[in-house]
Amino acid sequence: MQYQFIQQQAELDAFIGKISDSQVLAIDTEFMRRRTLYPEIALIQVYDGEHLALIDPLSELDFSGLWHLLRDEGIVKVLHSPSEDIEVFQKFAGFVPTPLFDTQFALQLLGEGNCVGFANMVKNMLDIELDKSMSRTDWLKRPLQASQLEYAAADVFYLLPCYKEINSKISGRGLREIVISESQLIAAKRAYRTPNAYLYLNIKNVWQLKPRDLAVLRELASWRQNKAEKKNLALNFVLKEHNMVEIAKRRPSSLNSLRNVPGVEPMEVSRSGKEIIACIEKGKAVPETELPTRVQRLIDYPGYKGAAKEIKQAIAEVARQQDIPLDVFASKKQINQVIGWNWKLDAEQRNTFMKPDLFLGWRHDVLKDALSKWQV
Structure with missing residues (x-):
C-alpha cells in the first residue's frame, strides 16, 4: 500500500492533477472531538484506485482545487458511515462532497447487516484483518507516526474495492439513487439548527x-x-x-x-x-x-400504540413490495417523528422544524401514498 503524506501546496496541486479524471474517489477524515462542539479536522484521505494521499489540513494549504473535485457531480465520493465526516466537511470546507455513496447504508439496504463497521466490512468482503489500534490516537499531534499514516491510508485503500462489489449489487437492483438520497438527508439533518x-x-x-x-x-x-x-x-x-x-x-x-x-x-x-x-x-x-405548555410524552397520548402499529404496518407492506428491509425504511424513532409531527406541533412549528425523515427524500417518494393521511 503506497501513499503520499501531503503538507506542501505543490504536492497537493500535483495530486489533484493526477485524480482529476477519476470517476470514483474513496474519502475519509480523521478528526478529534474532545471538549469542542465542532470536530477538529486532522487529516483528509483520498484514493482513486491508483493514487492515495493523506492531506494535512493543519498545513497552510489552498484546498480550492480539491474542493472543486469534491463538488463535481460527475465524480462519486465513497465514504463508510459518513455522518461525522459530513459534519467535518460542513465545518472545515463549508460544503458536503456530492454525490456521496455510503457503503454502510448500502449494505443495510441490501439486507447484509445493520451498521456494519468498516473493519467488519473489510473482513467479510476482502478477508483482511485491519489493525484498529490507532482508532483512539491523537490525530492533531504532529509529527504523525508511520503507524498512524498507514492506519489512515488503509481506511480508503480497502474502501474502494468494497465499494465496487457493493455498487455492483446496488446498481443491479436499481437502488443507487436511494443510497445517494440517504446521504443527502444526513447532510441536511446535520446542517439543520433547531431555533x-x-x-x-x-x-x-x-x-x-x-x-x-x-x-x-x-x-x-x-x-x-x-x-x-x-x-x-x-x-x-x-x-x-x-x-x-x-x-x-x-x-x-x-x-x-x-x-x-x-x-x-x-x-x-x-x-x-x-x-x-x-x-x-x-x-x-x-x-x-x-408560559410554555407542559410537554406530553407520545406514549402518554391516547391511541399512540394504535397509531404506531398502523404506520408500521403500512410501511411494512411497501417494504415487502419494494423488497427493502423494513428497518431501512423506518426505525421506531422515525415512526415517532411522524406521530409527533401530527399530534404535538402546531402549524407555525411545522413551518419551523425539519420534516420527519419519512416525509423527505427517497422515503417520501416511496411512502407518500401509504402515509398520505399523516402528511399535514
Whole structure:
C-alpha cells in the first residue's frame, strides 16, 4: 500500500492533477472531538484506485482545487458511515462532497447487516484483518507516526474495492439513487439548527417539568447553545443537561443556592453562575399567559400504540413490495417523528422544524401514498 503524506501546496496541486479524471474517489477524515462542539479536522484521505494521499489540513494549504473535485457531480465520493465526516466537511470546507455513496447504508439496504463497521466490512468482503489500534490516537499531534499514516491510508485503500462489489449489487437492483438520497438527508439533518426558542423540547425528561420550570429551561437551553457555539465548547462542558433540568425545577436565586443544587459542579458555578442566574430570572419573569405548555410524552397520548402499529404496518407492506428491509425504511424513532409531527406541533412549528425523515427524500417518494393521511 503506497501513499503520499501531503503538507506542501505543490504536492497537493500535483495530486489533484493526477485524480482529476477519476470517476470514483474513496474519502475519509480523521478528526478529534474532545471538549469542542465542532470536530477538529486532522487529516483528509483520498484514493482513486491508483493514487492515495493523506492531506494535512493543519498545513497552510489552498484546498480550492480539491474542493472543486469534491463538488463535481460527475465524480462519486465513497465514504463508510459518513455522518461525522459530513459534519467535518460542513465545518472545515463549508460544503458536503456530492454525490456521496455510503457503503454502510448500502449494505443495510441490501439486507447484509445493520451498521456494519468498516473493519467488519473489510473482513467479510476482502478477508483482511485491519489493525484498529490507532482508532483512539491523537490525530492533531504532529509529527504523525508511520503507524498512524498507514492506519489512515488503509481506511480508503480497502474502501474502494468494497465499494465496487457493493455498487455492483446496488446498481443491479436499481437502488443507487436511494443510497445517494440517504446521504443527502444526513447532510441536511446535520446542517439543520433547531431555533433557540425550541431547544428545550429536545432536553431529556422535559415532560416532567411544569410550565414555569419550562420557561426557565427554555432560557437555559438557548443560552447554553449560544455559548457553546461562541466558545466552541461541547454542550455538556457549558452546563450538563441533567443539571439544567434540576436547576429549572429548583430555580435558585443566588450563587450559593445554585451551588446546593444536586449535581451542579463548582466549576459550572464559577464559570457560568451569573449567566445561569440571569436565565433563571428571565424565566421567572415570563407572564403566566406566555408560559410554555407542559410537554406530553407520545406514549402518554391516547391511541399512540394504535397509531404506531398502523404506520408500521403500512410501511411494512411497501417494504415487502419494494423488497427493502423494513428497518431501512423506518426505525421506531422515525415512526415517532411522524406521530409527533401530527399530534404535538402546531402549524407555525411545522413551518419551523425539519420534516420527519419519512416525509423527505427517497422515503417520501416511496411512502407518500401509504402515509398520505399523516402528511399535514
